[in-house]
Amino acid sequence: MKNNGNISIIQGHFYPQYFILPAFLLYAALFILPSLLGIGYSLTDWNIYRTAIDYIGLANFKEIFSTSSYRLIIGNTFLFAIITTIFKMIFGLALALVLNENLRTRQVLRTIFYLPVVMSPLVIGLVFISIFNPTRGLLNQALRGIGLEALSRQWLADYTTAMPVVMAVEIWRMSGYCMVIFLAGLQLIPQNLYEVASIDGAGGWQKFVNITLPFLRLSITMNLILNIIWGLKAFDIIFILTKGGPGHMSEVINVSVFDEFSSGRYGFATALGVVIFIFTSMIAFIVLRVLSKREVDFI
Secondary structure (H helix, E strand, C coil): CEEECCEEEECCEEEEHHHHHHHHHHHHHHHHHHHHHHHHHCCECCCCCCCCCCECCCHHHHHHHHCHHHHHHHHHHHHHHHHHHHHHHHHHHHHHHHHCCCCCCHHHHHHHHHHHHHCCHHHHHHHHHHHCCCCCCHHHHHHHHCCCHHHCCCCCCCCCCHHHHHHHHHHHHHHHHHHHHHHHHHCCCCHHHHHHHHHCCCCHHHHHHHHHHHHCHHHHHHHHHHHHHHHHCCCHHHHHHCCCCCCCCCCCHHHHHHHHHHCCCHHHHHHHHHHHHHHHHHHHHHHHHHHHCCCCCCC
8 A cells, every 4th residue: 555645555546535534534423532521521520419510630530549349340350351361262272273173063063162152141141140040050950969069059149259150151152252263363374384394293282383373373462452352341241140249259340330320420430431441452552562573474
């Protein structure tokens, strides 16, 4: 692509630069302007209990970072994002490696493992609520059936198990998405590289480390950035399963944003939204910069 004055050259064709104006105006109206307004409202005491909106500076942010419950919620958010990202990528890569082989049922299996990604989080949440039901749930009944009744508990209402269970459901739900991205990367690897490596006596692990992983670096970068962003912005599956409980043990920032808006503290809720926006942007930028320096140029 070349730029000559106000004309862009793309693949031999000339396009006036004002062609991007409609898309830019739409982006500005739906993203840039609301973001700027949100930052402005986060510096106010806007709430449902009074009509006047007063500027209070960084008071909302001071309350967020000085209150122990909100520090716990921020910690939960990062814990959820990091743990789920790691395991989604591990399981997604494992599934991609298996389903990239010449299996007779690989297309059916790919569909099965990707199906949870396109299912409604509400449906998934309701299914797992019934599975983890303390009295009639499938999991506790199975534990009782094999003589391990001592291990049965209120999985979604226990302080020690609520967050791990929510993370496990999210990992199960989104591993198929990582699998698809890894599959796309695997299918771009020249097979003759593996043949040459076999002739040189390389084993399966050596092929994986020296051929597969370097060629999957772009897929790893995409999965890492997307899943960290989704993890930091998680809401639906957590709200459906636990609503952030018990206490604040499984609560993340977006659940708090919903709760604060529901209680009428609009300015404070907007400040929470700004916090997660800043965290997400910073981490995505850092990850992209670090990993982009290590990408292999195959051209």
